[in-house]
Amino acid sequence: MGETQVYYFDNAATSWPKPEAVYRAVDRALRTGGSPGRSGHQRTLAAERQLYEAREKVASFFGVSKPSSLIFTLNATDALNMAIKGLLKKGDHVLTTPCEYNSVARPLNAMARDGLITVTEIPCTGQGTLDVTGLSSLFLPHTALVIATHASNVTGQLMPVEELGAAARARQVPFLLDAAQTAGVYPLSLKTLQADMVVFSGHKGPLGPQGVGGLILEEGLALRPWREGGTGSRSHEVLQPQVMPDYLEAGTMNMPGIAGLQAGIDYIESVGLDSIRFHEVRLASKLREGLKKIPGTRVYGPADPEEGVAVVSFTLDGLDCGDVGFILEEVHGILCRTGLHCAPGAHRCLGTFPQGTVRLSPGFSTTEEDVDYLLEAVAEIAFEAGLG
Ligand SMILES: Cc1ncc(COP(=O)(O)O)c(C=O)c1O
The missing domain is CATH 3.90.1150.10 (Aspartate Aminotransferase, domain 1)
Structure with a gap:
């Protein structure tokens, strides 16, 4: 934006400016080079170490005990598609809210249009929060997934997601939480939320660069891979290796993005x-x-x-x-x-x-x-x- 001073009030889209350490980490990762898991030379090993440390840092920030439960993605949209399309199958029913971002609504609408799933929305109030009074009656025998945004990206309203999580867990239905607007700016405890999958954008509250996000998966929850390909592991196998996180992380990793995200989280923890x-x-x-x-x-x-x-x-x-x-x-x-x-x-x-x-x-x-x-x-x- 040149020399003109700007007043940035668009952090819900993407946070800006980033802490100085984030710019430095992105620069360092680009200069280090190397693609984790690909060959065994020194650059690759350095990148591999960086990836390992970043995964540990981000997982621990979100209270995840097993770092391999954290899948790095391109953004929240990528993670949401991974969860929705990896879990749902023909004939499933989904319970969601009318306040979802299009990255939830559009995949669901497309699957419903194709006759694969049916979708019910929990009613909302004129103030933009959910009316959960009749929640129990909205579950069907074939309800296979509950999806809700943690906070509205239009009003900031925090949703009653603990109640949704408890209702889903009582029926052993997986609960997918879209934490794009809360990760990094609101304390997230996966335990109290009772979420089985949590999605975040790395470039909003966590202060990382664009092009990075994540999906956190409850151990044992099986998803079909949303993309398949090279992982640098078990290259002799003809199908995607079943080991996490490789199972869901095909292709060259976004090392500058992941290093920047790690620096963003370091910054949040320091402040x-x-x-x-x-x-x-x-x-x-x-x-x-x-x-x-x-x-x-x-x-x-x-x-x-x-x-x-x-x-x-x-x-x-x-x-x-x-x-x-x-x-x-x-x-x-x-x-x-x-x-x-x-x-x-x-x-x-x-x-x-x-x-x-x-x-x-x-x-x-x-x-x-x-x-x-x-x-x-x-x-x-x-x-x-x-x-x-
Ligand atoms: C609630 C919510 N979900 C999902 C997204 C998509 O995030 P991304 O742009 O990282 O894919 C956004 C982006 O604004 C959002 O606000």
Whole structure:
């Protein structure tokens, strides 16, 4: 973006800037070279060690005792496809929510269209959370998977996923948690969540570079591989080696991405996830309260910021969201996301379909002054539009 100062409020899409150590780790991995598992020369061995350490670090960050349960993927979308298409078979029924990101909704819709599966959505409330009162009655004898987002990428609302996890576990149905919006910014305990599979983006809360994500699998849960190919192991075997993580990790690993992700998590651990969470909740609260005072604004999402992650959506009466985003960037240098945010179902719940919302997502390096600046900019837009 050249010399112009920008105010980045789009961390829910991808976090930026990254900690300096992340840039350095990516650079170092590129300069080291070597592809883990391929041949035995010194570069390969160095890369192999890096991969091993990164897997241990990321697994332990998410409270996973067995590092081989962590599969590195391209992003959360890749991991979600891996889980959904690797687990479901013809005739299965899936229980999910209307607030899912398209990386859950589209694979499910495509499988339903092809007559492979049926899907039921847990009802949502007008505030964009789930109504789980009739949850038991939504399970069918052939329910094979429950999928839910941990937090809405439109409003930041944390979903009642512990209840979903408990209900699924009581029926021995696997529970797939989409933690794309919570990983790295909200404490995740796989035990209390009772999730069998957890998906995360490496490039959002965990502060890694783009092109990396992960799938964490409960031991013993069998998936068909979503991609098959070279693993550098058991090359004489004609089928994908059954050993984890190779079983689900075919192809050359994204070493710069994985090294950057490891550095991102190191950074979070050095600052403390609780401090990041505290900071972001405070900013989200300030944003929410400030926006509400501006005439003509409607703010969506949890009234109590503790019930969400730092994602705030709003609209300005009579103004197109795209126009508001355009003015925010062109006049004020503020970068945010506008529209449906790849989650049309969430907007149907909120009553903001099809126009969408303006979404603001501060991050670990956003300051109170940045939020004051943003609020002044929105107030100016509202005033100029005759709302004030
Ligand atoms: C809730 C949710 N799930 C999945 C994704 C997809 O993540 P990725 O872009 O890493 O594939 C996103 C991205 O914004 C998201 O917010």
